[in-house]
Amino acid sequence: MVERTLTVRVARIARQTPEILSFELAHPAGRPLPGYQAGAHIDVHMPGGFSRQYSLARADGGDASTYLIGVKREAASRGGSASMHARVREGDLLPISAPRNTFPIHAEAKRHVLLAGGIGMTPLLAMAQALAREGADFELCLFVRSEEHLAFADALREPLLAPHVRVHFDDGDASRKINLRQLLAVRRPGTHLYVCGPGGFMQAVRNAAAHWPEDVVHAEYFAAPADAAGGTGKPFVLRLAERGITVPVAGDQTAVDALHAFGIDIPVSCEQGLCGTCVVGCEGEGAEHRDFCLTRSERAHKVALCCSRAKGDELVIAL
Template identity: 35%
Template sequence: MSDGEITVRVKQMRFEADTVLSVAFETLDGSPLPRAEPGAHVDVILSDDLRRSYSLTQALDGNGPGCIVAVHRDPASRGGSAHVHERLRVGEKIRLSRPKNHFPLDESAAQSVLIAGGIGITPILAMIRRLTEAGRPWHLHYAARKRSAAAFLAELDACVAASGGQGQVTTHFDDEEKGALLDIAGIFAGADPDTHFYCCGPEPMLAAYEAAARGTPKERVHAEYFSAREEVAREGGFDVVLNRSGKVLHVESGQTILDVLIANRVSVPFACTEGTCGTCETRVIEGRPDHRDAVLTDEERAANDTIMVCCSGSKSARLVLDL
């Protein structure tokens, strides 16, 4: 077991929509899980060679033994969602990473507008729960192909009821709108000044969100990506130096840094393999990474202090990593 991993038991599994299962975990001895703010995710280690990142449906205060994630059964599953839906069972023991958060909520915002598509509701639900508890105003726009594909509708209704008039949910189901997509540009145009925007959903929704957000200060625009925005770097032609051992590994064309590390039995955690989860983030000691991830901010990319080795390459002939 890697440092920081937590052994848990599957306490409950429940269908929340046609293809969405919620999975509740609890620690074996009732000890509390680490604190996690809204928007956080955990890596679920389903087996030694199968690790996937899933968002938490609610924040963790550091005092309770349980947490819940939600998993959509992807028809093009690379193993993770298929394993959860078809093989994972109540009572099974697996491991979780400590929570990580690349999609934090600004609770001080005068107004929060949240946009979710399909399984993208998972981290958004955690935010809505926190905003409701804090008595802050929020408006969710929730899109899905059809009503039966939308998870957590009852929980969202409960949040609206508990919000004292501060919360609102607008749903958009494609089959009820004759195939028309959610008007994200209209959402931005109709928002109050100083609104903070949050979006999590499929790539076309996020592309429309980015387009609509042009002109809005970037500190008020937040997004969580489930798939890569850029092509994984496979150009190769550079050396990776492992600082702790001094070993030099050459990355050939067609390979990723992660490919080479694995081939040389260098232990490095990873999950998504396309730069969206942050699991493989590694400290850079020397060199200029070619960043391709969806995790680092522009400022973090410019600093070149870390790299996601699953998807990023090198602009320099030599890249020294803290491995």
């Protein structure tokens, strides 16, 4: 079951870079849209039947009158980004989900380091704006090819934000690339790290921050890593604690599929463990977590049913 809760009007489309368009989305009747915390994303249901997650690229100032997203046209587009670029026009109506946040700012941090590769800047830009308003200690480092590939340049130049922004243009020249290992070599106490970008960039940051405690490194993935385990494996039983029933999950089924076959629909969106739509409560430590959206502490009591399975023969969930 795909979650669709709102319809918005495309109020404005602007070219940010040769590959990135921004879309400003408004309530069709001009009413405020649901509020959100920086780092949140929405699902956008677009022409052609595609559905994709896009981060909200602007901090909610308290009146979320519009949402701003950035869409990069991927050379290897499976249809989603191509549809947004070629078929969506100002004035069109688009169904979207309400904002969800699986990439929040950790308020307990004394300092925040935000690392973005290319279009991965969108959630981090919103987070940087929110941190700037709070007067927090933070740094936003953007890694892009060249100046013409830098999206949302106006927002980055805002006086409140600009002193915290470092942009690294590599221009394809390896000698100009920032050394991530140097950047992350020393972690000041209380620092949290947030990273979003293409798969290779994410892995490079994770390697460079391998000595950082796991629970201070936060990542937002666009797609499951190539070596992700997926949602199938050995058979197990789902025990639904509230209903008092069990549902068998075959080896070639996901938990979501098994529940659906049993007449119980779980909302899904990405079906890759990225967006958090299918997350439910779980009991004990019985889950083999395969998602990319839950934190370690959340995994103690939640599970993403589109991809995760039982470690053993049974998984108890709060349904």
